[in-house]
Amino acid sequence: MTKFEHHPAVLCATLAALALSAGTLQGCRGDRSTEPPRQFFPDLDDAPKWEPQGESNFFADGRMMRQPVAGTVPFGRQAFVPSEDKAWSTSWSEKREDLLKADPVFYAGKDDKGAWIAKVPVxxxxxxxxxxxxxxxxxxxxxxxxxxxxxxxxxxxxSYPLPNFHDEKYRDVSQDTAKDGYLYHIARNGVWSPDGAQNKMPGYAHALTAEDTWRIVAYIRVLQATRSATLSDVPEAQREKVRAAIEAAASAAPAGATTPPTTPPTTPTTGGAP
Ligand code: HEC
Known part of the structure:
Protein backbone atom coordinates (compact mmCIF):
# COMPACT_ATOMS: atom_id res chain seq x y z
CA MET A 1 0.00 0.00 0.00
CA THR A 2 1.30 3.42 -0.88
CA LYS A 3 0.07 6.70 0.33
CA PHE A 4 -0.44 7.68 -3.26
CA GLU A 5 -3.76 5.87 -3.70
CA HIS A 6 -5.34 7.44 -0.70
CA HIS A 7 -4.27 11.00 -1.11
CA PRO A 8 -7.37 12.93 -2.32
CA ALA A 9 -5.35 15.73 -3.93
CA VAL A 10 -3.34 13.24 -6.03
CA LEU A 11 -6.54 11.42 -6.98
CA CYS A 12 -8.15 14.69 -8.09
CA ALA A 13 -5.11 15.67 -10.09
CA THR A 14 -5.04 12.27 -11.77
CA LEU A 15 -8.73 12.47 -12.69
CA ALA A 16 -8.28 15.97 -14.03
CA ALA A 17 -5.33 14.84 -16.12
CA LEU A 18 -7.37 11.92 -17.47
CA ALA A 19 -10.28 14.18 -18.33
CA LEU A 20 -7.94 16.60 -20.03
CA SER A 21 -6.27 13.93 -22.06
CA ALA A 22 -9.68 12.50 -23.04
CA GLY A 23 -10.63 15.98 -24.21
CA THR A 24 -7.41 16.27 -26.14
CA LEU A 25 -7.83 12.89 -27.79
CA GLN A 26 -11.37 13.72 -28.73
CA GLY A 27 -11.62 14.86 -32.26
CA CYS A 28 -8.45 13.15 -33.41
CA ARG A 29 -10.09 10.50 -35.53
CA GLY A 30 -12.78 11.09 -38.08
CA ASP A 31 -13.42 14.76 -37.25
CA ARG A 32 -12.87 17.36 -39.87
CA SER A 33 -10.47 20.08 -38.98
CA THR A 34 -8.46 22.72 -40.70
CA GLU A 35 -5.69 22.17 -38.14
CA PRO A 36 -2.84 19.82 -38.96
CA PRO A 37 -3.47 16.36 -37.45
CA ARG A 38 -2.04 15.70 -33.99
CA GLN A 39 0.82 13.31 -33.98
CA PHE A 40 1.57 11.36 -30.83
CA PHE A 41 4.39 9.32 -32.27
CA PRO A 42 5.83 11.54 -34.99
CA ASP A 43 8.90 9.38 -35.35
CA LEU A 44 6.66 6.51 -36.49
CA ASP A 45 4.42 8.65 -38.68
CA ASP A 46 7.30 10.40 -40.34
CA ALA A 47 9.80 7.53 -40.36
CA PRO A 48 12.33 7.99 -43.12
CA LYS A 49 11.36 5.56 -45.86
CA TRP A 50 11.83 5.11 -49.56
CA GLU A 51 8.72 5.20 -51.69
CA PRO A 52 8.46 3.27 -54.93
CA GLN A 53 8.99 5.57 -57.94
CA GLY A 54 10.57 8.13 -55.62
CA GLU A 55 13.84 10.00 -55.97
CA SER A 56 17.00 9.26 -54.09
CA ASN A 57 20.44 10.78 -54.24
CA PHE A 58 21.85 7.59 -52.78
CA PHE A 59 22.01 5.88 -56.17
CA ALA A 60 23.78 7.36 -59.16
CA ASP A 61 20.66 7.16 -61.37
CA GLY A 62 18.65 9.19 -58.84
CA ARG A 63 15.93 6.52 -58.51
CA MET A 64 14.83 4.67 -55.43
CA MET A 65 13.70 1.60 -57.34
CA ARG A 66 16.45 -0.64 -58.65
CA GLN A 67 16.50 -2.17 -62.11
CA PRO A 68 16.37 -5.96 -62.24
CA VAL A 69 19.71 -7.62 -62.83
CA ALA A 70 20.51 -7.75 -66.57
CA GLY A 71 19.10 -10.85 -68.17
CA THR A 72 16.33 -11.28 -65.59
CA VAL A 73 13.25 -12.86 -67.10
CA PRO A 74 9.74 -12.48 -65.68
CA PHE A 75 8.46 -15.65 -64.11
CA GLY A 76 5.15 -16.58 -62.52
CA ARG A 77 4.97 -16.77 -58.77
CA GLN A 78 3.52 -20.26 -58.74
CA ALA A 79 5.97 -23.01 -59.53
CA PHE A 80 3.32 -25.61 -60.30
CA VAL A 81 4.23 -28.64 -62.28
CA PRO A 82 1.30 -29.10 -64.63
CA SER A 83 -0.52 -32.36 -64.17
CA GLU A 84 -3.02 -33.66 -66.64
CA ASP A 85 -5.83 -33.93 -64.17
CA LYS A 86 -5.49 -30.38 -62.90
CA ALA A 87 -6.63 -27.76 -65.33
CA TRP A 88 -5.75 -24.99 -62.91
CA SER A 89 -2.12 -26.02 -62.53
CA THR A 90 -1.78 -26.24 -66.30
CA SER A 91 -3.25 -22.80 -66.72
CA TRP A 92 -0.74 -21.38 -64.25
CA SER A 93 2.19 -22.92 -66.04
CA GLU A 94 0.84 -21.61 -69.35
CA LYS A 95 0.76 -18.14 -67.87
CA ARG A 96 4.39 -18.55 -66.88
CA GLU A 97 5.26 -19.41 -70.47
CA ASP A 98 3.33 -16.34 -71.50
CA LEU A 99 5.36 -14.13 -69.16
CA LEU A 100 8.60 -15.50 -70.53
CA LYS A 101 7.70 -14.63 -74.14
CA ALA A 102 10.94 -16.22 -75.20
CA ASP A 103 9.70 -17.36 -78.62
CA PRO A 104 9.54 -14.40 -81.06
CA VAL A 105 7.72 -16.49 -83.66
CA PHE A 106 4.86 -17.28 -81.33
CA TYR A 107 4.79 -14.04 -79.31
CA ALA A 108 5.67 -11.46 -81.99
CA GLY A 109 4.80 -13.21 -85.27
CA LYS A 110 8.36 -12.65 -86.52
CA ASP A 111 11.10 -15.03 -87.59
CA ASP A 112 14.66 -14.75 -86.29
CA LYS A 113 15.47 -12.19 -89.01
CA GLY A 114 12.59 -10.00 -87.94
CA ALA A 115 10.35 -10.79 -90.95
CA TRP A 116 6.63 -11.54 -90.54
CA ILE A 117 5.99 -15.24 -90.54
CA ALA A 118 3.68 -16.42 -93.32
CA LYS A 119 1.75 -19.07 -91.41
CA VAL A 120 0.29 -19.47 -87.93
CA PRO A 121 3.01 -21.33 -86.01
CA VAL A 122 0.68 -23.79 -84.26
CA SER A 159 -14.69 8.45 -91.03
CA TYR A 160 -13.04 6.44 -93.83
CA PRO A 161 -13.69 2.96 -95.26
CA LEU A 162 -12.19 0.16 -93.19
CA PRO A 163 -9.99 -2.40 -94.91
CA ASN A 164 -11.69 -5.42 -96.43
CA PHE A 165 -10.03 -8.67 -95.38
CA HIS A 166 -11.14 -10.23 -98.66
CA ASP A 167 -8.86 -7.90 -100.65
CA GLU A 168 -5.71 -9.30 -102.27
CA LYS A 169 -3.72 -7.14 -99.86
CA TYR A 170 -4.68 -9.53 -97.07
CA ARG A 171 -4.73 -12.71 -99.14
CA ASP A 172 -1.67 -12.66 -101.39
CA VAL A 173 1.05 -13.98 -99.06
CA SER A 174 3.80 -12.41 -101.20
CA GLN A 175 2.66 -9.14 -99.58
CA ASP A 176 3.60 -8.38 -95.98
CA THR A 177 0.05 -7.33 -95.12
CA ALA A 178 -1.18 -10.85 -95.93
CA LYS A 179 1.27 -12.65 -93.65
CA ASP A 180 -0.19 -14.35 -90.59
CA GLY A 181 2.50 -12.75 -88.43
CA TYR A 182 1.41 -9.30 -89.60
CA LEU A 183 -2.28 -9.89 -88.84
CA TYR A 184 -1.27 -11.21 -85.42
CA HIS A 185 0.82 -8.11 -84.79
CA ILE A 186 -1.99 -5.73 -85.83
CA ALA A 187 -4.57 -7.55 -83.72
CA ARG A 188 -2.36 -7.17 -80.65
CA ASN A 189 -0.78 -3.76 -81.23
CA GLY A 190 -3.25 -1.93 -83.45
CA VAL A 191 -2.47 0.40 -86.35
CA TRP A 192 -0.38 3.53 -85.91
CA SER A 193 0.48 6.38 -88.24
CA PRO A 194 4.02 6.01 -89.68
CA ASP A 195 5.40 8.58 -87.21
CA GLY A 196 3.78 6.64 -84.35
CA ALA A 197 1.84 9.69 -83.18
CA GLN A 198 -1.66 8.65 -84.18
CA ASN A 199 -3.45 5.48 -83.16
CA LYS A 200 -5.67 4.46 -86.09
CA MET A 201 -6.85 1.17 -84.62
CA PRO A 202 -6.61 0.16 -80.95
CA GLY A 203 -4.54 -2.93 -80.14
CA TYR A 204 -6.24 -5.81 -78.37
CA ALA A 205 -3.30 -7.37 -76.53
CA HIS A 206 -4.94 -6.44 -73.23
CA ALA A 207 -7.96 -8.58 -74.06
CA LEU A 208 -6.42 -11.50 -75.96
CA THR A 209 -3.91 -14.17 -75.07
CA ALA A 210 -1.26 -14.94 -77.69
CA GLU A 211 -3.06 -18.24 -78.39
CA ASP A 212 -6.42 -16.55 -78.93
CA THR A 213 -4.82 -13.97 -81.21
CA TRP A 214 -3.50 -16.75 -83.46
CA ARG A 215 -6.94 -18.35 -83.37
CA ILE A 216 -8.40 -15.05 -84.61
CA VAL A 217 -5.84 -14.94 -87.44
CA ALA A 218 -6.82 -18.49 -88.39
CA TYR A 219 -10.48 -17.51 -88.29
CA ILE A 220 -9.84 -14.54 -90.61
CA ARG A 221 -8.47 -17.17 -93.05
CA VAL A 222 -11.71 -19.11 -92.60
CA LEU A 223 -13.68 -15.95 -93.45
CA GLN A 224 -11.54 -15.45 -96.55
CA ALA A 225 -12.06 -19.05 -97.58
CA THR A 226 -15.83 -18.55 -97.43
CA ARG A 227 -15.47 -16.28 -100.47
CA SER A 228 -12.73 -18.01 -102.38
CA ALA A 229 -13.01 -21.73 -101.70
CA THR A 230 -14.62 -23.96 -104.28
CA LEU A 231 -16.19 -27.36 -103.84
CA SER A 232 -12.91 -28.94 -104.92
CA ASP A 233 -11.32 -27.56 -101.73
CA VAL A 234 -13.75 -29.63 -99.67
CA PRO A 235 -12.58 -33.14 -98.78
CA GLU A 236 -14.26 -35.53 -101.17
CA ALA A 237 -16.15 -37.40 -98.47
CA GLN A 238 -17.97 -34.20 -97.46
CA ARG A 239 -18.52 -32.63 -100.87
CA GLU A 240 -21.99 -33.99 -101.38
CA LYS A 241 -23.15 -32.74 -97.97
CA VAL A 242 -21.72 -29.28 -98.62
CA ARG A 243 -23.23 -29.11 -102.11
CA ALA A 244 -26.65 -29.95 -100.68
CA ALA A 245 -26.24 -27.32 -97.93
CA ILE A 246 -25.31 -24.65 -100.48
CA GLU A 247 -28.27 -25.50 -102.68
CA ALA A 248 -30.64 -25.49 -99.72
CA ALA A 249 -29.31 -22.10 -98.59
CA ALA A 250 -29.56 -20.64 -102.10
CA SER A 251 -33.18 -21.69 -102.51
CA ALA A 252 -34.07 -20.41 -99.01
CA ALA A 253 -32.37 -17.03 -99.44
CA PRO A 254 -34.27 -14.11 -100.97
CA ALA A 255 -33.17 -13.09 -104.48
CA GLY A 256 -29.96 -11.11 -104.51
CA ALA A 257 -28.73 -12.38 -101.15
CA THR A 258 -25.16 -13.58 -101.05
CA THR A 259 -24.57 -17.25 -100.43
CA PRO A 260 -23.80 -17.64 -96.75
CA PRO A 261 -20.49 -19.28 -95.90
CA THR A 262 -20.77 -22.94 -95.07
CA THR A 263 -18.29 -22.83 -92.17
CA PRO A 264 -19.12 -22.33 -89.41
CA PRO A 265 -22.84 -22.64 -89.83
CA THR A 266 -24.03 -20.54 -86.88
CA THR A 267 -22.31 -17.23 -87.68
CA PRO A 268 -24.13 -14.15 -88.85
CA THR A 269 -22.46 -13.51 -92.19
CA THR A 270 -23.67 -10.32 -93.77
CA GLY A 271 -21.79 -7.38 -92.27
CA GLY A 272 -21.71 -6.45 -88.61
CA ALA A 273 -24.72 -4.15 -88.63
CA PRO A 274 -27.87 -5.72 -87.22
C1 HEC B 1 -12.64 0.16 -83.02
C2 HEC B 1 -12.63 -0.37 -84.35
C3 HEC B 1 -11.71 -1.53 -84.63
C4 HEC B 1 -11.66 -2.75 -84.00
C5 HEC B 1 -12.52 -3.23 -82.84
C6 HEC B 1 -10.65 -3.51 -84.68
N1 HEC B 1 -10.12 -2.79 -85.71
FE1 HEC B 1 -8.76 -3.45 -87.06
N2 HEC B 1 -8.79 -1.64 -87.98
C7 HEC B 1 -9.55 -0.57 -87.60
C8 HEC B 1 -9.24 0.56 -88.44
C9 HEC B 1 -9.86 1.94 -88.35
C10 HEC B 1 -8.27 0.12 -89.36
C11 HEC B 1 -7.61 0.94 -90.48
C12 HEC B 1 -6.43 1.65 -89.87
C13 HEC B 1 -5.71 2.50 -90.90
O1 HEC B 1 -4.88 1.93 -91.63
O2 HEC B 1 -5.98 3.70 -90.94
C14 HEC B 1 -8.01 -1.27 -89.04
C15 HEC B 1 -7.12 -2.07 -89.75
C16 HEC B 1 -6.91 -3.41 -89.50
C17 HEC B 1 -6.06 -4.27 -90.30
C18 HEC B 1 -5.29 -3.86 -91.54
C19 HEC B 1 -3.94 -3.32 -91.19
C20 HEC B 1 -3.15 -2.88 -92.42
O3 HEC B 1 -1.99 -2.51 -92.24
O4 HEC B 1 -3.66 -2.91 -93.53
C21 HEC B 1 -6.10 -5.50 -89.73
C22 HEC B 1 -5.38 -6.76 -90.20
C23 HEC B 1 -6.98 -5.41 -88.58
N3 HEC B 1 -7.45 -4.14 -88.48
C24 HEC B 1 -7.28 -6.48 -87.75
C25 HEC B 1 -8.10 -6.38 -86.62
C26 HEC B 1 -8.36 -7.48 -85.72
C27 HEC B 1 -7.80 -8.88 -85.90
C28 HEC B 1 -9.18 -7.01 -84.76
C29 HEC B 1 -9.68 -7.72 -83.54
C30 HEC B 1 -8.69 -8.24 -82.64
C31 HEC B 1 -9.46 -5.62 -85.06
N4 HEC B 1 -8.77 -5.26 -86.18
C32 HEC B 1 -10.29 -4.79 -84.31
C33 HEC B 1 -10.47 -0.53 -86.57
C34 HEC B 1 -10.73 -1.56 -85.71
Whole structure:
Protein backbone atom coordinates (compact mmCIF):
# COMPACT_ATOMS: atom_id res chain seq x y z
CA MET A 1 0.00 0.00 0.00
CA THR A 2 1.30 3.42 -0.88
CA LYS A 3 0.07 6.70 0.33
CA PHE A 4 -0.44 7.68 -3.26
CA GLU A 5 -3.76 5.87 -3.70
CA HIS A 6 -5.34 7.44 -0.70
CA HIS A 7 -4.27 11.00 -1.11
CA PRO A 8 -7.37 12.93 -2.32
CA ALA A 9 -5.35 15.73 -3.93
CA VAL A 10 -3.34 13.24 -6.03
CA LEU A 11 -6.54 11.42 -6.98
CA CYS A 12 -8.15 14.69 -8.09
CA ALA A 13 -5.11 15.67 -10.09
CA THR A 14 -5.04 12.27 -11.77
CA LEU A 15 -8.73 12.47 -12.69
CA ALA A 16 -8.28 15.97 -14.03
CA ALA A 17 -5.33 14.84 -16.12
CA LEU A 18 -7.37 11.92 -17.47
CA ALA A 19 -10.28 14.18 -18.33
CA LEU A 20 -7.94 16.60 -20.03
CA SER A 21 -6.27 13.93 -22.06
CA ALA A 22 -9.68 12.50 -23.04
CA GLY A 23 -10.63 15.98 -24.21
CA THR A 24 -7.41 16.27 -26.14
CA LEU A 25 -7.83 12.89 -27.79
CA GLN A 26 -11.37 13.72 -28.73
CA GLY A 27 -11.62 14.86 -32.26
CA CYS A 28 -8.45 13.15 -33.41
CA ARG A 29 -10.09 10.50 -35.53
CA GLY A 30 -12.78 11.09 -38.08
CA ASP A 31 -13.42 14.76 -37.25
CA ARG A 32 -12.87 17.36 -39.87
CA SER A 33 -10.47 20.08 -38.98
CA THR A 34 -8.46 22.72 -40.70
CA GLU A 35 -5.69 22.17 -38.14
CA PRO A 36 -2.84 19.82 -38.96
CA PRO A 37 -3.47 16.36 -37.45
CA ARG A 38 -2.04 15.70 -33.99
CA GLN A 39 0.82 13.31 -33.98
CA PHE A 40 1.57 11.36 -30.83
CA PHE A 41 4.39 9.32 -32.27
CA PRO A 42 5.83 11.54 -34.99
CA ASP A 43 8.90 9.38 -35.35
CA LEU A 44 6.66 6.51 -36.49
CA ASP A 45 4.42 8.65 -38.68
CA ASP A 46 7.30 10.40 -40.34
CA ALA A 47 9.80 7.53 -40.36
CA PRO A 48 12.33 7.99 -43.12
CA LYS A 49 11.36 5.56 -45.86
CA TRP A 50 11.83 5.11 -49.56
CA GLU A 51 8.72 5.20 -51.69
CA PRO A 52 8.46 3.27 -54.93
CA GLN A 53 8.99 5.57 -57.94
CA GLY A 54 10.57 8.13 -55.62
CA GLU A 55 13.84 10.00 -55.97
CA SER A 56 17.00 9.26 -54.09
CA ASN A 57 20.44 10.78 -54.24
CA PHE A 58 21.85 7.59 -52.78
CA PHE A 59 22.01 5.88 -56.17
CA ALA A 60 23.78 7.36 -59.16
CA ASP A 61 20.66 7.16 -61.37
CA GLY A 62 18.65 9.19 -58.84
CA ARG A 63 15.93 6.52 -58.51
CA MET A 64 14.83 4.67 -55.43
CA MET A 65 13.70 1.60 -57.34
CA ARG A 66 16.45 -0.64 -58.65
CA GLN A 67 16.50 -2.17 -62.11
CA PRO A 68 16.37 -5.96 -62.24
CA VAL A 69 19.71 -7.62 -62.83
CA ALA A 70 20.51 -7.75 -66.57
CA GLY A 71 19.10 -10.85 -68.17
CA THR A 72 16.33 -11.28 -65.59
CA VAL A 73 13.25 -12.86 -67.10
CA PRO A 74 9.74 -12.48 -65.68
CA PHE A 75 8.46 -15.65 -64.11
CA GLY A 76 5.15 -16.58 -62.52
CA ARG A 77 4.97 -16.77 -58.77
CA GLN A 78 3.52 -20.26 -58.74
CA ALA A 79 5.97 -23.01 -59.53
CA PHE A 80 3.32 -25.61 -60.30
CA VAL A 81 4.23 -28.64 -62.28
CA PRO A 82 1.30 -29.10 -64.63
CA SER A 83 -0.52 -32.36 -64.17
CA GLU A 84 -3.02 -33.66 -66.64
CA ASP A 85 -5.83 -33.93 -64.17
CA LYS A 86 -5.49 -30.38 -62.90
CA ALA A 87 -6.63 -27.76 -65.33
CA TRP A 88 -5.75 -24.99 -62.91
CA SER A 89 -2.12 -26.02 -62.53
CA THR A 90 -1.78 -26.24 -66.30
CA SER A 91 -3.25 -22.80 -66.72
CA TRP A 92 -0.74 -21.38 -64.25
CA SER A 93 2.19 -22.92 -66.04
CA GLU A 94 0.84 -21.61 -69.35
CA LYS A 95 0.76 -18.14 -67.87
CA ARG A 96 4.39 -18.55 -66.88
CA GLU A 97 5.26 -19.41 -70.47
CA ASP A 98 3.33 -16.34 -71.50
CA LEU A 99 5.36 -14.13 -69.16
CA LEU A 100 8.60 -15.50 -70.53
CA LYS A 101 7.70 -14.63 -74.14
CA ALA A 102 10.94 -16.22 -75.20
CA ASP A 103 9.70 -17.36 -78.62
CA PRO A 104 9.54 -14.40 -81.06
CA VAL A 105 7.72 -16.49 -83.66
CA PHE A 106 4.86 -17.28 -81.33
CA TYR A 107 4.79 -14.04 -79.31
CA ALA A 108 5.67 -11.46 -81.99
CA GLY A 109 4.80 -13.21 -85.27
CA LYS A 110 8.36 -12.65 -86.52
CA ASP A 111 11.10 -15.03 -87.59
CA ASP A 112 14.66 -14.75 -86.29
CA LYS A 113 15.47 -12.19 -89.01
CA GLY A 114 12.59 -10.00 -87.94
CA ALA A 115 10.35 -10.79 -90.95
CA TRP A 116 6.63 -11.54 -90.54
CA ILE A 117 5.99 -15.24 -90.54
CA ALA A 118 3.68 -16.42 -93.32
CA LYS A 119 1.75 -19.07 -91.41
CA VAL A 120 0.29 -19.47 -87.93
CA PRO A 121 3.01 -21.33 -86.01
CA VAL A 122 0.68 -23.79 -84.26
CA UNK A 123 -1.66 -26.54 -85.38
CA UNK A 124 -5.31 -25.82 -84.85
CA UNK A 125 -8.32 -28.03 -84.40
CA UNK A 126 -11.87 -27.11 -85.30
CA UNK A 127 -12.35 -26.19 -81.62
CA UNK A 128 -9.60 -23.58 -82.01
CA UNK A 129 -11.30 -22.12 -85.07
CA UNK A 130 -14.59 -21.89 -83.20
CA UNK A 131 -12.81 -20.16 -80.33
CA UNK A 132 -11.19 -17.83 -82.90
CA UNK A 133 -14.63 -17.08 -84.31
CA UNK A 134 -15.95 -16.26 -80.85
CA UNK A 135 -12.97 -13.99 -80.04
CA UNK A 136 -13.14 -12.31 -83.46
CA UNK A 137 -16.85 -11.63 -83.03
CA UNK A 138 -16.17 -10.08 -79.62
CA UNK A 139 -13.06 -8.03 -80.36
CA UNK A 140 -13.01 -7.32 -84.09
CA UNK A 141 -16.46 -7.69 -85.65
CA UNK A 142 -17.85 -4.41 -84.30
CA UNK A 143 -15.53 -2.62 -86.72
CA UNK A 144 -14.46 -5.19 -89.32
CA UNK A 145 -17.84 -6.89 -89.63
CA UNK A 146 -18.77 -10.50 -88.91
CA UNK A 147 -17.70 -11.34 -92.46
CA UNK A 148 -14.47 -9.29 -92.39
CA UNK A 149 -15.53 -6.91 -95.15
CA UNK A 150 -15.15 -3.83 -92.90
CA UNK A 151 -18.85 -3.00 -92.51
CA UNK A 152 -19.33 -3.63 -88.78
CA UNK A 153 -21.73 -1.51 -86.75
CA UNK A 154 -18.90 0.81 -85.76
CA UNK A 155 -16.77 0.24 -88.87
CA UNK A 156 -19.52 1.34 -91.24
CA UNK A 157 -19.70 4.67 -89.35
CA UNK A 158 -15.93 5.21 -89.45
CA SER A 159 -14.69 8.45 -91.03
CA TYR A 160 -13.04 6.44 -93.83
CA PRO A 161 -13.69 2.96 -95.26
CA LEU A 162 -12.19 0.16 -93.19
CA PRO A 163 -9.99 -2.40 -94.91
CA ASN A 164 -11.69 -5.42 -96.43
CA PHE A 165 -10.03 -8.67 -95.38
CA HIS A 166 -11.14 -10.23 -98.66
CA ASP A 167 -8.86 -7.90 -100.65
CA GLU A 168 -5.71 -9.30 -102.27
CA LYS A 169 -3.72 -7.14 -99.86
CA TYR A 170 -4.68 -9.53 -97.07
CA ARG A 171 -4.73 -12.71 -99.14
CA ASP A 172 -1.67 -12.66 -101.39
CA VAL A 173 1.05 -13.98 -99.06
CA SER A 174 3.80 -12.41 -101.20
CA GLN A 175 2.66 -9.14 -99.58
CA ASP A 176 3.60 -8.38 -95.98
CA THR A 177 0.05 -7.33 -95.12
CA ALA A 178 -1.18 -10.85 -95.93
CA LYS A 179 1.27 -12.65 -93.65
CA ASP A 180 -0.19 -14.35 -90.59
CA GLY A 181 2.50 -12.75 -88.43
CA TYR A 182 1.41 -9.30 -89.60
CA LEU A 183 -2.28 -9.89 -88.84
CA TYR A 184 -1.27 -11.21 -85.42
CA HIS A 185 0.82 -8.11 -84.79
CA ILE A 186 -1.99 -5.73 -85.83
CA ALA A 187 -4.57 -7.55 -83.72
CA ARG A 188 -2.36 -7.17 -80.65
CA ASN A 189 -0.78 -3.76 -81.23
CA GLY A 190 -3.25 -1.93 -83.45
CA VAL A 191 -2.47 0.40 -86.35
CA TRP A 192 -0.38 3.53 -85.91
CA SER A 193 0.48 6.38 -88.24
CA PRO A 194 4.02 6.01 -89.68
CA ASP A 195 5.40 8.58 -87.21
CA GLY A 196 3.78 6.64 -84.35
CA ALA A 197 1.84 9.69 -83.18
CA GLN A 198 -1.66 8.65 -84.18
CA ASN A 199 -3.45 5.48 -83.16
CA LYS A 200 -5.67 4.46 -86.09
CA MET A 201 -6.85 1.17 -84.62
CA PRO A 202 -6.61 0.16 -80.95
CA GLY A 203 -4.54 -2.93 -80.14
CA TYR A 204 -6.24 -5.81 -78.37
CA ALA A 205 -3.30 -7.37 -76.53
CA HIS A 206 -4.94 -6.44 -73.23
CA ALA A 207 -7.96 -8.58 -74.06
CA LEU A 208 -6.42 -11.50 -75.96
CA THR A 209 -3.91 -14.17 -75.07
CA ALA A 210 -1.26 -14.94 -77.69
CA GLU A 211 -3.06 -18.24 -78.39
CA ASP A 212 -6.42 -16.55 -78.93
CA THR A 213 -4.82 -13.97 -81.21
CA TRP A 214 -3.50 -16.75 -83.46
CA ARG A 215 -6.94 -18.35 -83.37
CA ILE A 216 -8.40 -15.05 -84.61
CA VAL A 217 -5.84 -14.94 -87.44
CA ALA A 218 -6.82 -18.49 -88.39
CA TYR A 219 -10.48 -17.51 -88.29
CA ILE A 220 -9.84 -14.54 -90.61
CA ARG A 221 -8.47 -17.17 -93.05
CA VAL A 222 -11.71 -19.11 -92.60
CA LEU A 223 -13.68 -15.95 -93.45
CA GLN A 224 -11.54 -15.45 -96.55
CA ALA A 225 -12.06 -19.05 -97.58
CA THR A 226 -15.83 -18.55 -97.43
CA ARG A 227 -15.47 -16.28 -100.47
CA SER A 228 -12.73 -18.01 -102.38
CA ALA A 229 -13.01 -21.73 -101.70
CA THR A 230 -14.62 -23.96 -104.28
CA LEU A 231 -16.19 -27.36 -103.84
CA SER A 232 -12.91 -28.94 -104.92
CA ASP A 233 -11.32 -27.56 -101.73
CA VAL A 234 -13.75 -29.63 -99.67
CA PRO A 235 -12.58 -33.14 -98.78
CA GLU A 236 -14.26 -35.53 -101.17
CA ALA A 237 -16.15 -37.40 -98.47
CA GLN A 238 -17.97 -34.20 -97.46
CA ARG A 239 -18.52 -32.63 -100.87
CA GLU A 240 -21.99 -33.99 -101.38
CA LYS A 241 -23.15 -32.74 -97.97
CA VAL A 242 -21.72 -29.28 -98.62
CA ARG A 243 -23.23 -29.11 -102.11
CA ALA A 244 -26.65 -29.95 -100.68
CA ALA A 245 -26.24 -27.32 -97.93
CA ILE A 246 -25.31 -24.65 -100.48
CA GLU A 247 -28.27 -25.50 -102.68
CA ALA A 248 -30.64 -25.49 -99.72
CA ALA A 249 -29.31 -22.10 -98.59
CA ALA A 250 -29.56 -20.64 -102.10
CA SER A 251 -33.18 -21.69 -102.51
CA ALA A 252 -34.07 -20.41 -99.01
CA ALA A 253 -32.37 -17.03 -99.44
CA PRO A 254 -34.27 -14.11 -100.97
CA ALA A 255 -33.17 -13.09 -104.48
CA GLY A 256 -29.96 -11.11 -104.51
CA ALA A 257 -28.73 -12.38 -101.15
CA THR A 258 -25.16 -13.58 -101.05
CA THR A 259 -24.57 -17.25 -100.43
CA PRO A 260 -23.80 -17.64 -96.75
CA PRO A 261 -20.49 -19.28 -95.90
CA THR A 262 -20.77 -22.94 -95.07
CA THR A 263 -18.29 -22.83 -92.17
CA PRO A 264 -19.12 -22.33 -89.41
CA PRO A 265 -22.84 -22.64 -89.83
CA THR A 266 -24.03 -20.54 -86.88
CA THR A 267 -22.31 -17.23 -87.68
CA PRO A 268 -24.13 -14.15 -88.85
CA THR A 269 -22.46 -13.51 -92.19
CA THR A 270 -23.67 -10.32 -93.77
CA GLY A 271 -21.79 -7.38 -92.27
CA GLY A 272 -21.71 -6.45 -88.61
CA ALA A 273 -24.72 -4.15 -88.63
CA PRO A 274 -27.87 -5.72 -87.22
C1 HEC B 1 -12.64 0.16 -83.02
C2 HEC B 1 -12.63 -0.37 -84.35
C3 HEC B 1 -11.71 -1.53 -84.63
C4 HEC B 1 -11.66 -2.75 -84.00
C5 HEC B 1 -12.52 -3.23 -82.84
C6 HEC B 1 -10.65 -3.51 -84.68
N1 HEC B 1 -10.12 -2.79 -85.71
FE1 HEC B 1 -8.76 -3.45 -87.06
N2 HEC B 1 -8.79 -1.64 -87.98
C7 HEC B 1 -9.55 -0.57 -87.60
C8 HEC B 1 -9.24 0.56 -88.44
C9 HEC B 1 -9.86 1.94 -88.35
C10 HEC B 1 -8.27 0.12 -89.36
C11 HEC B 1 -7.61 0.94 -90.48
C12 HEC B 1 -6.43 1.65 -89.87
C13 HEC B 1 -5.71 2.50 -90.90
O1 HEC B 1 -4.88 1.93 -91.63
O2 HEC B 1 -5.98 3.70 -90.94
C14 HEC B 1 -8.01 -1.27 -89.04
C15 HEC B 1 -7.12 -2.07 -89.75
C16 HEC B 1 -6.91 -3.41 -89.50
C17 HEC B 1 -6.06 -4.27 -90.30
C18 HEC B 1 -5.29 -3.86 -91.54
C19 HEC B 1 -3.94 -3.32 -91.19
C20 HEC B 1 -3.15 -2.88 -92.42
O3 HEC B 1 -1.99 -2.51 -92.24
O4 HEC B 1 -3.66 -2.91 -93.53
C21 HEC B 1 -6.10 -5.50 -89.73
C22 HEC B 1 -5.38 -6.76 -90.20
C23 HEC B 1 -6.98 -5.41 -88.58
N3 HEC B 1 -7.45 -4.14 -88.48
C24 HEC B 1 -7.28 -6.48 -87.75
C25 HEC B 1 -8.10 -6.38 -86.62
C26 HEC B 1 -8.36 -7.48 -85.72
C27 HEC B 1 -7.80 -8.88 -85.90
C28 HEC B 1 -9.18 -7.01 -84.76
C29 HEC B 1 -9.68 -7.72 -83.54
C30 HEC B 1 -8.69 -8.24 -82.64
C31 HEC B 1 -9.46 -5.62 -85.06
N4 HEC B 1 -8.77 -5.26 -86.18
C32 HEC B 1 -10.29 -4.79 -84.31
C33 HEC B 1 -10.47 -0.53 -86.57
C34 HEC B 1 -10.73 -1.56 -85.71
Missing amino acids: KFSQQDLLRGQERYNISCASCHGYDGAGQGTVGSQW
